[in-house]
Amino acid sequence: MRIKIFLAVFVAAIALVQLSCTKKPGLRALIVTGQNNHDWPRSSVILRQILDKSDIFTVDMRVSPPAGQDMSGFIIDFSPYDVVVLDYTGDDWPEETRNNFLDYVSGGGGVVVYHAASNAFPDWPEFNEIIGLGGWGGRNEDSGPYVYIEDGQVVRDDSPGRGGSHGRQHEFVVEAFMPTHPILKGLPEKWMHTTDELYDRLRGPAKNLEVLAFAFSDKDTGGSGRNEPVLMTITYGDGRIFHTALGHAGGDIFPVAMESAGFVVTLQRGAEWAATGKVTQKPPTSFPTEHQSLRWEFFEDISDLKPIVKRMQEYETGKSDDGFTILAKLIAENIGDQAKTEEYQQIILDLLTSRKTTVASKKILLKDFSWIANDAFREVFVSLERNPELADEARYALDIIGQ
Amino acid sequence: MGFFPAIIKASALGRDGHMAPSDKINMIAIGVGSMGQSNLHEFLKHSEVQVVAICDVDDNHLAATKKLIDEAYGNNDCRVYKDFREILEKEDADAAMLALPDHWHAIVACSVANKKIDIYGEKPMARSIVESRAILDAVQRNEVIWQTGSWQRSHEHFHKACELVRNGRIGQVDFVEVGLPNGGHYVGNPGVRPLPEGLDWEMWLGPAPAVPFRGVVHWNWRWIDDYSGGQLTDWAGHHIDIAHWGLGLDRSGPVSIEGTGRRNNDGIYNVFAEYDFTCMYENGVKMRVANQAKTQQGMGTYWKGSDGWIHVWRGGLKASDDTILNERIGQNEIRLYKSNNHVANFLQCIRSREETITSAPTAHSAITAGLLGEIAMKTGQKLLWDPKTERFTDNNPHASRLLRRPYRAPWTLPA
Numbered sequence: 001m002r003i004k005i006f007l008a009v010f011v012a013a014i015a016l017v018q019l020s021c022t023k024k025p026g027l028r029a030l031i032v033t034g035q036n037n038h039d040w041p042r043s044s045v046i047l048r049q050i051l052d053k054s055d056i057f058t059v060d061m062r063v064s065p066p067a068g069q070d071m072s073g074f075i076i077d078f079s080p081y082d083v084v085v086l087d088y089t090g091d092d093w094p095e096e097t098r099n100n101f102l103d104y105v106s107g108g109g110g111v112v113v114y115h116a117a118s119n120a121f122p123d124w125p126e127f128n129e130i131i132g133l134g135g136w137g138g139r140n141e142d143s144g145p146y147v148y149i150e151d152g153q154v155v156r157d158d159s160p161g162r163g164g165s166h167g168r169q170h171e172f173v174v175e176a177f178m179p180t181h182p183i184l185k186g187l188p189e190k191w192m193h194t195t196d197e198l199y200d201r202l203r204g205p206a207k208n209l210e211v212l213a214f215a216f217s218d219k220d221t222g223g224s225g226r227n228e229p230v231l232m233t234i235t236y237g238d239g240r241i242f243h244t245a246l247g248h249a250g251g252d253i254f255p256v257a258m259e260s261a262g263f264v265v266t267l268q269r270g271a272e273w274a275a276t277g278k279v280t281q282k283p284p285t286s287f288p289t290e291h292q293s294l295r296w297e298f299f300e301d302i303s304d305l306k307p308i309v310k311r312m313q314e315y316e317t318g319k320s321d322d323g324f325t326i327l328a329k330l331i332a333e334n335i336g337d338q339a340k341t342e343e344y345q346q347i348i349l350d351l352l353t354s355r356k357t358t359v360a361s362k363k364i365l366l367k368d369f370s371w372i373a374n375d376a377f378r379e380v381f382v383s384l385e386r387n388p389e390l391a392d393e394a395r396y397a398l399d400i401i402g403q
Numbered sequence: 404m405g406f407f408p409a410i411i412k413a414s415a416l417g418r419d420g421h422m423a424p425s426d427k428i429n430m431i432a433i434g435v436g437s438m439g440q441s442n443l444h445e446f447l448k449h450s451e452v453q454v455v456a457i458c459d460v461d462d463n464h465l466a467a468t469k470k471l472i473d474e475a476y477g478n479n480d481c482r483v484y485k486d487f488r489e490i491l492e493k494e495d496a497d498a499a500m501l502a503l504p505d506h507w508h509a510i511v512a513c514s515v516a517n518k519k520i521d522i523y524g525e526k527p528m529a530r531s532i533v534e535s536r537a538i539l540d541a542v543q544r545n546e547v548i549w550q551t552g553s554w555q556r557s558h559e560h561f562h563k564a565c566e567l568v569r570n571g572r573i574g575q576v577d578f579v580e581v582g583l584p585n586g587g588h589y590v591g592n593p594g595v596r597p598l599p600e601g602l603d604w605e606m607w608l609g610p611a612p613a614v615p616f617r618g619v620v621h622w623n624w625r626w627i628d629d630y631s632g633g634q635l636t637d638w639a640g641h642h643i644d645i646a647h648w649g650l651g652l653d654r655s656g657p658v659s660i661e662g663t664g665r666r667n668n669d670g671i672y673n674v675f676a677e678y679d680f681t682c683m684y685e686n687g688v689k690m691r692v693a694n695q696a697k698t699q700q701g702m703g704t705y706w707k708g709s710d711g712w713i714h715v716w717r718g719g720l721k722a723s724d725d726t727i728l729n730e731r732i733g734q735n736e737i738r739l740y741k742s743n744n745h746v747a748n749f750l751q752c753i754r755s756r757e758e759t760i761t762s763a764p765t766a767h768s769a770i771t772a773g774l775l776g777e778i779a780m781k782t783g784q785k786l787l788w789d790p791k792t793e794r795f796t797d798n799n800p801h802a803s804r805l806l807r808r809p810y811r812a813p814w815t816l817p818a
Contacts, residue, residue, distance in 0.1 A: 045589055049668060253587035253676050253696065254665065298668055317615060318594030322669035329666075332783030335801075367612050368628070371782070371804040392613055392811055399809035 029057040030081045034064030035090025043249035054268040078104035082275035086117035106237025110274030113243040132209040132234040133202035135164020144205040149227035163203035167222025186283035192293040196257035197248035200224035208235040242270030261294040315361040370397035432500040435468040439502035456482040458490040462601030506630045509534030513817040516541035521548040526640025527770040533807035542763040550749035550759040551766035557745040564715035568649035574710030582698035583638040586676035610810035626672035633674030639773025653765040656790030657682030664780035680776035
């Protein structure tokens, strides 16, 4: 009998462990950053947030020593990962890390090359095969051809000249060249990107490279006058690489180029494709049109509040608390709209009265959202005051609305 | 002066309950982290001050600061406390230096003022408008000297800029732009961490909501809404204060406030990272306050008048025409309060019982404008404000709730 009970508890415990394991998304991603001629502390965090929002990746980050410091300890084992996201351009990695990287990619690993990562390692031939096209760092005709789209064809142009340039930042249309590729399938064929640096005249080995999408680099904005590739795939050995030239992060607190819905969605889908060769994510319900860019400050479509409310409900200390930021933003933006204000008040009330809502979540709601409470909240606050875990915060809320 | 330093409370010897000019000023310090230690370095340069005791909730701060003070005096006399109530009970002080996180300002400052101790207090005045008003009232009720750590007023080029604006050298001013630092510090969502040795976390939190320790305490508390309003409230006491001084509005406030801000998407650092709001004053002057990336002029204060403009920041002073900067202010014109040393000004005022260069009313005015901006951004509303009654003229129910911050038991604002 005792053994049976023990077994039952044991099995239940295993089930619980499995349950909690399944909560962690299955694909593992590693962001490599730490040196860049761009704002890597910001871009790397945003890349992580974007991948987190896809709900299919568990994301780790490796930050290199600062430029000019000893790199010998910067050893990375890429083998546990399904996809490695490169947000790095700077000092050479130690040989062991370089070898690990080549073994990882040729053995079937996935890679995402993000914006200025294509400026890295001009003198490392294998790396340049992996990224397909690169820019700056002395790249020229010896690095490989220019690649661009002309009359519906991919042109590989060996003419001499520097590799890598860009004009003034502006909004531009991204146009699918391979609309049926899994990364782009189901997305509009033309969409307006938010203000960004449009890389042009990239050049490199361009082996096994396919251009997924391009953008016209207008001479009027200081560009090349060509249709420049902005989304690409490359294969290297058994490895798959997704290369996005988009997403400049300069000194802005909130880089608009990385908040483009088009950038977010293609990055999430490109990372999944690089990791698995497939894309299971559904195309979003809202997307920029050919004429209108779309900025997603939270890297997702927040017009549907259901998943956001669910995140708030399940919040625990240490997990992302972005649901509360989204709600606070919506409340402030729509304060003049009574129906919307009532909708948000109801969301807060429902969360506070639901048994499924975590204590950590209720604490934040009582503390930071009681200022928007209406008369219906008072009895809820009073009843929460009887919960020892929430008494302090309930008293805070009661104090806010006036006894 | 004899061989031994004066250790009798100086005020016991002076007229009107205040110190006689010949005696040392016995000083205590509450809050001796980085800002507090930096202030004490200044006070230690003045031989008329004797720092007798310090208080902090972190043993590491106490040890470092005691070392600093004892080394300066060549003795081992500096007494240490971890509870401000105890230092106030046991020490007989003439003056106090306060450098605490904002959420502690009101309780401690009011307690110190109630003991009739003169105060050098760090900006911003307080975390909420009601708390700031409470400090101002306590200072005035107890007739103590108050100096705010808004030291820019004691620097020549800020003084000069304000005096030129006040005397109409750029004509009638209708617009002022205040550029403050960008926010956006980010640390993500750290989990619960073990408490560092020597830190009394419960006391550090004090009146603020009880939360587990997540690795953020000294210095970086200023990116967390429970304790601070971020760069905006941190710097309101500098460039908003200067804007008000130049406009002659440093004992007044705006009549309407509106604006927008943006926080980090997530994470423990949840103050406004970007902020941009406009205050209208009764005389028609408009003041825009924004993080520097959003402003035309960058950091500092920029007044635009009918005949030109003046821009002042820590790095310099510029005008639409250089001749403006060479203008002299005549005898019969407005002469602004002059101080060349912020700490010395405080010490002089302790003796003279005159108002300091950044007295409590001016500090209250500066932080009130900043906090009203914060409330406008939080609520999304255009706020209508009466600077005399310090209430919203339309009785705005939601915004009114943000004028104060509830305290966690057992803490209350001292009467």
